[in-house]
Amino acid sequence: MAKKIIGYCRVSKIEQDINSQALEQQISRVKSIRVDDVYVDVLSGRKNDRENFLRLLEEIKLGQISQVVATRLDRITRKLKTQIEFIDLLKEHNVTLKILDQDYIDTSTASGLLFCHLLGAVAQNESDQLSERINHGLDYYRSQNRPMGACLGYQMTKEKLIISTDKILCEISSKKEFSRYDLARWLIDEFLSLRATYYSTSKKYNEKFGFQSSRLTNNRSNPTPSLSPTGIKRWLLNPQLRGHLVYYPNTEKQQIIYGTHTAILTPIEWIKIQEKINFYPEKQLVKTSNYSLSGLLYCSKCDRRLTVSKQKIRKNHEIIGWKIYYRCIRSTHGKCEQKKRISADEVKTELKEFLRQKSEYLSHFDSQQKNTICPEIVELTNQIEVMQSLPKNNAIDEAIRKLEKEKNDIESNQQNIIKNQTENIDILQKIYETKGFWDCLTEDEEKEVFKALIKKIVFDGFNIDIEPRF
Numbered sequence: 386m387a388k389k390i391i392g393y394c395r396v397s398k399i400e401q402d403i404n405s406q407a408l409e410q411q412i413s414r415v416k417s418i419r420v421d422d423v424y425v426d427v428l429s430g431r432k433n434d435r436e437n438f439l440r441l442l443e444e445i446k447l448g449q450i451s452q453v454v455a456t457r458l459d460r461i462t463r464k465l466k467t468q469i470e471f472i473d474l475l476k477e478h479n480v481t482l483k484i485l486d487q488d489y490i491d492t493s494t495a496s497g498l499l500f501c502h503l504l505g506a507v508a509q510n511e512s513d514q515l516s517e518r519i520n521h522g523l524d525y526y527r528s529q530n531r532p533m534g535a536c537l538g539y540q541m542t543k544e545k546l547i548i549s550t551d552k553i554l555c556e557i558s559s560k561k562e563f564s565r566y567d568l569a570r571w572l573i574d575e576f577l578s579l580r581a582t583y584y585s586t587s588k589k590y591n592e593k594f595g596f597q598s599s600r601l602t603n604n605r606s607n608p609t610p611s612l613s614p615t616g617i618k619r620w621l622l623n624p625q626l627r628g629h630l631v632y633y634p635n636t637e638k639q640q641i642i643y644g645t646h647t648a649i650l651t652p653i654e655w656i657k658i659q660e661k662i663n664f665y666p667e668k669q670l671v672k673t674s675n676y677s678l679s680g681l682l683y684c685s686k687c688d689r690r691l692t693v694s695k696q697k698i699r700k701n702h703e704i705i706g707w708k709i710y711y712r713c714i715r716s717t718h719g720k721c722e723q724k725k726r727i728s729a730d731e732v733k734t735e736l737k738e739f740l741r742q743k744s745e746y747l748s749h750f751d752s753q754q755k756n757t758i759c760p761e762i763v764e765l766t767n768q769i770e771v772m773q774s775l776p777k778n779n780a781i782d783e784a785i786r787k788l789e790k791e792k793n794d795i796e797s798n799q800q801n802i803i804k805n806q807t808e809n810i811d812i813l814q815k816i817y818e819t820k821g822f823w824d825c826l827t828e829d830e831e832k833e834v835f836k837a838l839i840k841k842i843v844f845d846g847f848n849i850d851i852e853p854r855f
């Protein structure tokens with residue numbers, strides 16, 4: 386069976402509202418290249434459960450596709466993580482990627498790949514601005530005191546939240562049926578039981594009701610209400626459970642409208658939850674691995690990955706936060722002599738400075754090194770001149786030819802290096818031109834950008850040694 390060339394087009398609902406022709410324009414442009422079929426999704430690029438995107442992934446995995454064509458990279462995805470995974474998948478199955486508006490993207494070279502990842506990071510940044518525009522539209526809801534979504538336990542009506550009692554699950558062993566409200570009740574009781582943590586509650590909940598954690602399942606088209614430890618924490622703290630509506634949660638604009646619907650948490654339960662959260666240190670309640678440097682730091686002595694440790698930050702005997710450190714866990718078992726630790730903030734500051742300097746260096750490289758001739762070429766040119774001054778014979782002619790070939794190879798090789806370096810400058814400049822690039826990244830996003838740029842960071846007890854991917 387011949388492999389197919391597939392065009393992929395996507396518009397989000399908002400983009401569609403702004404320009405009703407947007408999708409048609411994309412399709413006709415993709416069709417101007419000879420494609421066998423065009424797959425279309427009308428959904429946000431942040432969502433991975435797009436029907437035709439999933440179909441595309443499936444067919445790539447089955448080896449049915451030779452090339453994917455799109456107008457822009459952000460049509461494929463706006464999530465950096467998905468993009469990295471997508472490009473890895475293409476490479477794995479020898480699929481080429483053609484981006485009509487960004488024809489310089491070449492995922493077969495290291496620097497092209499890096500550029501591609503950075504465009505992904507920038508696209509994600511744009512998408513954040515887009516969500517801000519959505520927020521403006523939703524101001525209307527707030528002015529009406531209308532809910533913008535229901536947390537577990539509730540369902541939405543046009544005007545308000547009501548407790549959700551429709552049975553959605555059946556436990557096979559006991560044939561007992563559960564509604565969303567029952568699930569919420571179970572979670573609260575479980576969390577308030579002795580010794581329960583976010584982690585144990587999440588584990589028990591997902592096991593009891595047969596949910597797979599989203600990390601384990603790729604089937605995003607059928608989302609189950611599985612809950613991660615952090616998800617449970619966020620849910621317990623959601624004012625909806627106490628009968629209040631919250632707008633723009635966890636932002637400066639956060640606003641709570643009290644007593645808009647029936648509460649699920651009783652006042653006593655709420656006090657107990659707060660006590661539990663304040664009593665146990667964060668460390669025991671949540672197990673998290675989402676620190677942006679995790680997986681990148683290595684021990685110089687034993688070459689193992691460093692592990693996170695946390696320390697309380699106190700102010701007037703009150704815990705006001707946590708300081709994150711990395712250290713070699715083997716040293717605590719006496720198996721490695723590297724006992725020193727390094728703070729995550731220190732590493733991040735150094736890392737960002739490293740990337741800034743790298744971008745500066747690369748821009749100098751652009752203007753200076755392009756015109757400097759490398760010593761090897763000078764040497765070869767001299768040798769050729771000497772040869773040419775000698776009396777002619779076949780052996781000398783042959784030697785001159787060889788030297789000239791060598792010289793040409795080095796020259797073209799150098800030009801390639803310059804070409805790659807020039808591309809790297811574009812990438813890094815993109816980062817530093819994007820205002821507040823680092824500030825607007827979440828810990829997860831920052832992690833992805835670091836992952837895209839940095840291969841490894843080695844800690845020797847005093848300093849770090851950064852090994853970039855370019």
Ligand SMILES: [Zn+2]
Nearest residue numbers: 684687713721
């Ligand atoms: Zn070690």
